[in-house]
Amino acid sequence: MIDQSCENILVGGLEAGGTRFNCVIGYGNGVIIASQSFSTTRPQETLAKAADFFEQSISAHGPLHALGIAHFGPIEIDRLAENYGKILTTPKPDWSDTDIVGFFSAIFDVPIAFQSDVNVAAMGEHYFGAAKGIDNFVYITVGTGIGGGVFVNGQLLHNRAHPEIGHMRVPHDLTRDDFKGCCQFHGDCLEGLASGIAIENRWGSPGDGLTKDHPAWELEAHYLALLCVNLTSCYAPEKIIFGGGVMLQKQIITSVRERFLKMMQGYMPSLNTKTIEDYIVLTPLDGNAATKGALLLAQQALVSPAKSLK
Numbered sequence: 001m002i003d004q005s006c007e008n009i010l011v012g013g014l015e016a017g018g019t020r021f022n023c024v025i026g027y028g029n030g031v032i033i034a035s036q037s038f039s040t041t042r043p044q045e046t047l048a049k050a051a052d053f054f055e056q057s058i059s060a061h062g063p064l065h066a067l068g069i070a071h072f073g074p075i076e077i078d079r080l081a082e083n084y085g086k087i088l089t090t091p092k093p094d095w096s097d098t099d100i101v102g103f104f105s106a107i108f109d110v111p112i113a114f115q116s117d118v119n120v121a122a123m124g125e126h127y128f129g130a131a132k133g134i135d136n137f138v139y140i141t142v143g144t145g146i147g148g149g150v151f152v153n154g155q156l157l158h159n160r161a162h163p164e165i166g167h168m169r170v171p172h173d174l175t176r177d178d179f180k181g182c183c184q185f186h187g188d189c190l191e192g193l194a195s196g197i198a199i200e201n202r203w204g205s206p207g208d209g210l211t212k213d214h215p216a217w218e219l220e221a222h223y224l225a226l227l228c229v230n231l232t233s234c235y236a237p238e239k240i241i242f243g244g245g246v247m248l249q250k251q252i253i254t255s256v257r258e259r260f261l262k263m264m265q266g267y268m269p270s271l272n273t274k275t276i277e278d279y280i281v282l283t284p285l286d287g288n289a290a291t292k293g294a295l296l297l298a299q300q301a302l303v304s305p306a307k308s309l310k
């Protein structure tokens with residue numbers, strides 16, 4: 001729940017994506033009062049830019065009382081783990097083992113909360129977006145990579161690690177799609193077949209360079225429908241929400257719904273042509289789910305620091 005007493009306390013939020021860093025300051029109710037965005041380059045350079053933004057914000061607006069970091073994964077979020085706050089093995093050059101929480105806590109003496117970017121985006125959807133009032137849902141981002149955050153009974157689903165939904169295996173019919181897949185770990189996992197990078201590698205052009213009727217989008221809808229079948233089978237969520245750069249191709253969603261219903265074969269009768277438009281949806285937050293969620297995360301660190309700090 002949002003703690004009303006903290007809604008007017010200034011906090012910082014960072015959406016640290018694999019492609020861009022989005023820094024904001026604002027309040028736990030999702031109101032952003034200043035922001036800055038820049039490309040993700042080498043770790044020290046990128047983190048220093050983020051720290052500069054927060055230091056300048058403090059000079060201009062007063063002290064920040066907590067920091068919420070929504071970071072691209074895989075990351076260690078178990079506070080009891082020796083490498084808590086660090087990035088784990090990632091294909092992104094130079095970023096493996098980077099100590100994110102250590103970097104910021106050496107500069108800012110405030111509670112710092114650390115969570116995966118997709119989990120924080122799911123928090124943003126829960127409080128401010130398509131999942132307001134819904135306690136069981138999945139948020140999926142389809143961009144450079146594919147990731148997902150799961151809410152169960154109003155809580156994020158994570159134990160020692162955050163889910164890695166993008167790396168689930170899906171049927172890959174080589175007679176229909178002979179692209180081998182581009183995941184460095186698994187080849188043709190979902191991310192290897194349907195991420196923005198996969199689209200670019202398969203078709204020789206980034207998605208935003210392809211026409212709306214390009215066959216890329218029907219194939220993309222096929223893989224995302226398989227994802228929705230798997231998510232429905234595993235979690236029986238009340239809603240599946242899609243965000244991320246690839247989903248700016250909004251025509252995909254209609255085909256995902258149709259294909260999903262066909263694949264389900266009426267197995268869950270509550271999911272039908274009448275209800276499908278409320279079940280598989282696009283985010284209404286226009287790319288702000290993770291930054292708003294990061295402010296919320298920061299506020300939670302302030303209210304319950306023991307839950308967020310090592």
Ligand code: ZN
Nearest residue numbers: 167183186189
């Ligand atoms: Zn993979």
